[in-house]
Amino acid sequence: MSTWALVAAPLAVLLLLLARRLPEGASRWLLPAATGLVAVSLWQLWCDWKSYDLTGGDGKVRRIQVFPGPLDTLAGMVKLASDGQMLRHSVASLYRVAAGFGLACLVGVPLGLWAGWSTRAMQALNPLVQALRPISPIAWIPVAILWFGIKDASAIFLIFVASIFPVVTGTMTAVRAIPQVYVRSAQNFGVRGFELFRRVVFPAALPQILTSLRIALGIAWMVIVAAEMIAVDQGLGYQIMDARNANNYDLVTASMVFIGLIGIGLDAALRRFERLDEVRWGYSKQ
Amino acid sequence: MNAPIKIDVRGVRKVYPLKKDSLVALESVDLQVAAGEFVCLLGPSGCGKSTLMNLVGGFETPDAGVVEIDGQPVRGPDPRRVFVFQEYGIFPWASVWDNVALGLRERPRDEQARVVQRYIDLVGLSGFEKSFPSELSGGMRQRVAVARALAVSPDIVFMDEPLGALDSLTRLQLRAEIHRLWKQEGMTILFVTHDVEEALQLADRIVVMSPRPGRIQEVVEVRLPHPRGSATPGWAEKEAHLYKLLGVGR
Numbered sequence: 001m002s003t004w005a006l007v008a009a010p011l012a013v014l015l016l017l018l019a020r021r022l023p024e025g026a027s028r029w030l031l032p033a034a035t036g037l038v039a040v041s042l043w044q045l046w047c048d049w050k051s052y053d054l055t056g057g058d059g060k061v062r063r064i065q066v067f068p069g070p071l072d073t074l075a076g077m078v079k080l081a082s083d084g085q086m087l088r089h090s091v092a093s094l095y096r097v098a099a100g101f102g103l104a105c106l107v108g109v110p111l112g113l114w115a116g117w118s119t120r121a122m123q124a125l126n127p128l129v130q131a132l133r134p135i136s137p138i139a140w141i142p143v144a145i146l147w148f149g150i151k152d153a154s155a156i157f158l159i160f161v162a163s164i165f166p167v168v169t170g171t172m173t174a175v176r177a178i179p180q181v182y183v184r185s186a187q188n189f190g191v192r193g194f195e196l197f198r199r200v201v202f203p204a205a206l207p208q209i210l211t212s213l214r215i216a217l218g219i220a221w222m223v224i225v226a227a228e229m230i231a232v233d234q235g236l237g238y239q240i241m242d243a244r245n246a247n248n249y250d251l252v253t254a255s256m257v258f259i260g261l262i263g264i265g266l267d268a269a270l271r272r273f274e275r276l277d278e279v280r281w282g283y284s285k286q
Numbered sequence: 287m288n289a290p291i292k293i294d295v296r297g298v299r300k301v302y303p304l305k306k307d308s309l310v311a312l313e314s315v316d317l318q319v320a321a322g323e324f325v326c327l328l329g330p331s332g333c334g335k336s337t338l339m340n341l342v343g344g345f346e347t348p349d350a351g352v353v354e355i356d357g358q359p360v361r362g363p364d365p366r367r368v369f370v371f372q373e374y375g376i377f378p379w380a381s382v383w384d385n386v387a388l389g390l391r392e393r394p395r396d397e398q399a400r401v402v403q404r405y406i407d408l409v410g411l412s413g414f415e416k417s418f419p420s421e422l423s424g425g426m427r428q429r430v431a432v433a434r435a436l437a438v439s440p441d442i443v444f445m446d447e448p449l450g451a452l453d454s455l456t457r458l459q460l461r462a463e464i465h466r467l468w469k470q471e472g473m474t475i476l477f478v479t480h481d482v483e484e485a486l487q488l489a490d491r492i493v494v495m496s497p498r499p500g501r502i503q504e505v506v507e508v509r510l511p512h513p514r515g516s517a518t519p520g521w522a523e524k525e526a527h528l529y530k531l532l533g534v535g536r
Contacts, residue, residue: 281419
């Protein structure tokens with residue numbers, strides 16, 4: 001069937017076993033490619049194993065594939081990309097994530113700064129945040145529909161709910177971890193009130209806040225499929241539901257791969273900020 | 287002492303509550319420091335020398351006794367009396383320039399620029415204005431901390447083991463520079479260290495402290511001509527005396 005997978009998988013495994021001997025520059029690209037190749041090969045072999053022969057009424061034997069393989073998925077991706085559907089759905093999803101995640105940051109970062117700074121604020125706020133945090137965004141779907149109707153706003157709300165708690169918790173933890181010496185030296189030079197926040201608390205916590213934003217954005221993007229199960233008519237989540245209803249499973253897996261690829265892009269975009277001089281100190285081990 | 291009294295500590299006691307009982311960090315401490323004097327607080331870890339400095343600096347309040355500066359009780363930290371911490375005191379998210387400018391936020395721009403540049407030059411960091419602390423060596427970072435402190439023309443500079451994290455060569459070099467800057471600027475310096483040689487080289491007087499409870503054991507007048515070293519007449523006797531006070535046999 002798929003002899004390529006039987007050849008590619010061992011080659012990729014061999015490459016991984018030789019990882020230590022690869023030159024630094026090459027390993028950065030070869031290793032992830034090899035891991036990917038192993039995964040794709042296993043996927044292909046799994047599909048082959050699960051497919052079976054069916055003898056039709058006309059006596060002809062047909063190979064029935066239960067599950068779309070990597071090549072079908074690739075074809076699906078090409079189809080979606082070429083007819084413009086991909087772009088339309090991605091833009092719709094990205095817009096919702098931007099709105100929901102953006103709101104979560106606007107609300108969550110100040111709340112986290114406040115709760116991290118003031119012990120009383122933390123005592124008041126933290127139990128509620130920690131109680132709401134483990135509730136799955138999917139559980140909020142009925143609530144979202146009641147509050148916002150079957151509209152964009154519902155999906156945005158779900159993404160907001162999914163991402164605000166990690167933002168608040170991460171920011172709060174970041175502020176509480178600020179070494180006292182920074183605050184003391186600022187107070188020593190007469191920095192107080194809002195200026196203390198702007199000049200010291202926020203910049204001192206920023207590297208860790210950025211990390212929590214990366215985690216939260218990952219969650220927000222993950223929730224997009226659930227959020228778009230509410231009857232919206234575009235978006236990657238909608239596309240998955242729509243393809244499933246039409247029995248186009250190759251388009252389901254194609255959309256899944258697109259979601260993963262865009263997720264990598266989003267994370268890489270946020271990681272770019274980590275290179276700025278203002279936060280870089282927070283990640284290097286010196 | 288002809289100069290007026292700058293720092294006046296009388297009968298100070300400081301207790302930290304622990305889980306079960308409490309730790310007496312300082313017990314009946316009396317200390318007077320004249321304006322323009324260089325005083326070292328010397329002692330082993332846990333003798334309360336940093337606590338004493340934090341009390342004088344206004345970051346903590348005594349449980350008994352009074353701490354006065356210029357005859358006024360200390361109410362809190364004040365930009366006229368600044369700290370140089372052992373490490374991490376400067377902001378890693380700000381450039382050398384912005385760090386040094388911290389205490390000059392309310393000055394007019396041109397004055398700010400002039401003063402910042404002057405002190406960056408003074409500590410020998412010209413050319414590193416735009417660098418970030420992570421790009422500097424430990425010694426250079428401490429120079430930034432010193433420049434930031436001096437830029438506000440403080441009356442008193444508190445130095446809490448400022449050279450403790452540096453390698454020995456850098457330490458010697460910065461020690462000489464701190465002495466030069468003190469001569470030049472004329473402020474009062476309270477300097478915490480556990481290095482006998484460092485104290486002998488820098489201080490007018492050395493306050494030897496002992497732990498549990500933290501108290502002043504003896505105040506040693508140094509009165510040796512600068513620049514000082516182990517070859518300076520009188521050095522060896524003082525050194526031996528200090529080591530004896532600290533309970534280190536030599």
